[in-house]
Each structure stands twice: as C-alpha cells, then as structure tokens.
Amino acid sequence: MPNPENHKKGKLIIFSAPSGSGKTTLVRYIMLHLPQLSFSVSATSRPPRPGEKDGLDYFFISVEEFRQKIKEDAFVEWEEVYENQFYGSLRSEVEKIREFGDSVVFDVDVKGGISIKKKYGDEALAIFVRPPSIAVLEARLRHRSTENEKSIRQRLDRATYELTFEKYFDKVLINDNLEKARKEALNMVRDFIEKD
Numbered sequence: 001m002p003n004p005e006n007h008k009k010g011k012l013i014i015f016s017a018p019s020g021s022g023k024t025t026l027v028r029y030i031m032l033h034l035p036q037l038s039f040s041v042s043a044t045s046r047p048p049r050p051g052e053k054d055g056l057d058y059f060f061i062s063v064e065e066f067r068q069k070i071k072e073d074a075f076v077e078w079e080e081v082y083e084n085q086f087y088g089s090l091r092s093e094v095e096k097i098r099e100f101g102d103s104v105v106f107d108v109d110v111k112g113g114i115s116i117k118k119k120y121g122d123e124a125l126a127i128f129v130r131p132p133s134i135a136v137l138e139a140r141l142r143h144r145s146t147e148n149e150k151s152i153r154q155r156l157d158r159a160t161y162e163l164t165f166e167k168y169f170d171k172v173l174i175n176d177n178l179e180k181a182r183k184e185a186l187n188m189v190r191d192f193i194e195k196d
Contacts, residue, residue, distance in 0.1 A: 008101060009098045009099065009101070009123075010036075010038075010097060010098040010099075010100065010101055010102045010103040010104060011098075011103040011104075011123055011124065011125065011192065011193055012094070012098075012103065012104050012106065012116060012120050012123055012124035012125070013030075013037065013103055013104065013105045013106065013124070013125050013127070013189050013192070013193070014106045014108065014113045014116050014117060014124055014125065014126040014127065015027050015105070015106065015107050015108070015113075015127050015129060015185075016108055016109060016110045016112065016113030016114075016126065016127070016128055016129070016169070017110070017128060017129035017130065017162075017175075018110070018130070018131065018137065018155075018158065018159030018162045018163060019141070019155045019158070019159065020131065020137050020140045020141045020144070020155065020159070021129045021130060021131045021137065021159075021175055022129060022131075022140075022175040022178065022181065023107055023129040024107055025178070026129060026173075026175070026181060026182060026185045027039075027105060027107045029182045029185065029186070030105070030182075030185055030186050030189050031105060033186055034186070034189060034190065034193070036101075036102055036103060036193065037102060037103050037104075037105050037189075037193075038097040038100075038102040038103070038104055038105065039104075039105050039107075040089050040093060040094055040097070040104050040105060040106050041055065041056070041057070041058060041059060041093060042058055042059070042087050042088060042089055042090075042108075043058060043059040043060075043061055043066065043069070043075075043086075043087070043088050043089070043090050044058045044059070044060060044061075044085070044086065044087045044088075045060075045061060045062060045063045045065075045066040045084065045085060045086040046060075046085050047060065048060050059090065059093075063084050063086070066078075066086040066088070067086075069088075069090075070086075070088075073091075074090060074091055074092065075088040075089060075090060075091060076088075076089045076090075076091050076094055076115070076116050076119055076120075077089050077108060077111075077112040077113075077115040077116050077119075078112075079109065079111060079112060089106060089108065089112070089116070103193050109162075110128075110162040110165045111165075113126050113128070113169065114126070114165060114168050114169075117168070117169070117170075125170055125171070125188070125189065125192040126168070126169040126170045126171070127169060127170065127171045127172075127173055127185065127188060127189075128165070128166045128169035128171070128172045128173070129173050129175050129181075129185075130163060130166060130172060130173070130174055130175065131159075131174075131175060131176075132174055132175070132176040134156060134159065134160060134163075136176070137156065137159055138152065138156055141155055141156070171188055173185055173188070
C-alpha cells in the first residue's frame, strides 16, 4: 500500500524503437536494476499463444470489448496493428501502478510512445532506441532467424519510417554496444525518477 504521508505518484518511462533495435532487452535490464519500476502489461484482442497467461503477458480481451474500451477512452495509447488485432495500454493499470508510487515502464511502438508522451508531458520520459544503421538492423533481424524475407523487408521499411519520429522523444539512445546502451538507459531512467 502507498504511504499517504509522503505519497508521491510514480512517473512514466517510455521505450520505443523500430523492431530489432534492442528495446525489450534494455527494458528487461533496467527492470532488474530498479525495483521501483513496474511494467505496463498491455491489452490485446489477439488470442493467447501457448504458455501466455492473462494478466501477466497481456490482458486478453475480445475485439468487441477492445472497441468498447476505445469508445470509453480507457487506453493511454492503442493501435490496430493488423485488422481486428488491437494492442493498447489500459489507463486503469497505469494509474494503479502510479498511485502505488512506482514508475510505469512501457515497451511500445513509436506512435504509442509519442501518444503517451503527449498525454503526460513532463511526468513521462520518452526514450527512442535506435540502431546504429539500417544495415545493422537488417543483420540483427536476419540473425534472429524468426522472419521470412517478406517480413524482414516490411520491418525494414517500417523501421526507416519510424526513424523519422526520433525528434519527438526526450532522449535518443543509439544501441551499437549493448553494455554501453544498458548503462546509458539505466542512468537516464534513474536520473529521471530521482529528480523532483
């Protein structure tokens, strides 16, 4: 329970990046090192994959429920990634974490990151993780061996487009050396949450 005597609402930390830039790796690292952070579990209208748990991996809701929540303005950000496949961050979850006094960490796409930053202003730190180059990003995507050629091309086209949005973020973190990027991310987040 939050201590009402010296209760301070948590802040928001947003990590956005083109696919393959390493943002999820960085988010996991800072979560391990800063116990006052809580991860924002997204809602999705897609069915659970084997092993995924409702409320832990995602909040799984139907397309109809998702559309209803959009009408109710229940999300701080949302997107229809593919037809009838929605993802979004529930305002109720974000506020629950903040009321507890923890800061909320988001691992969201570029548009979602910009949307959250617009809503929360100075209460949010928006970090854009960028690869050193599109060629490096392509090599990383190929190394994963999880994508076919068409999917790699789509991701690279999308990444090229998403890189044009970095100017809307508070900080840009170039992930060319993972150890260095981890330290920089940790310092950025620690400085922001410790600042009054």
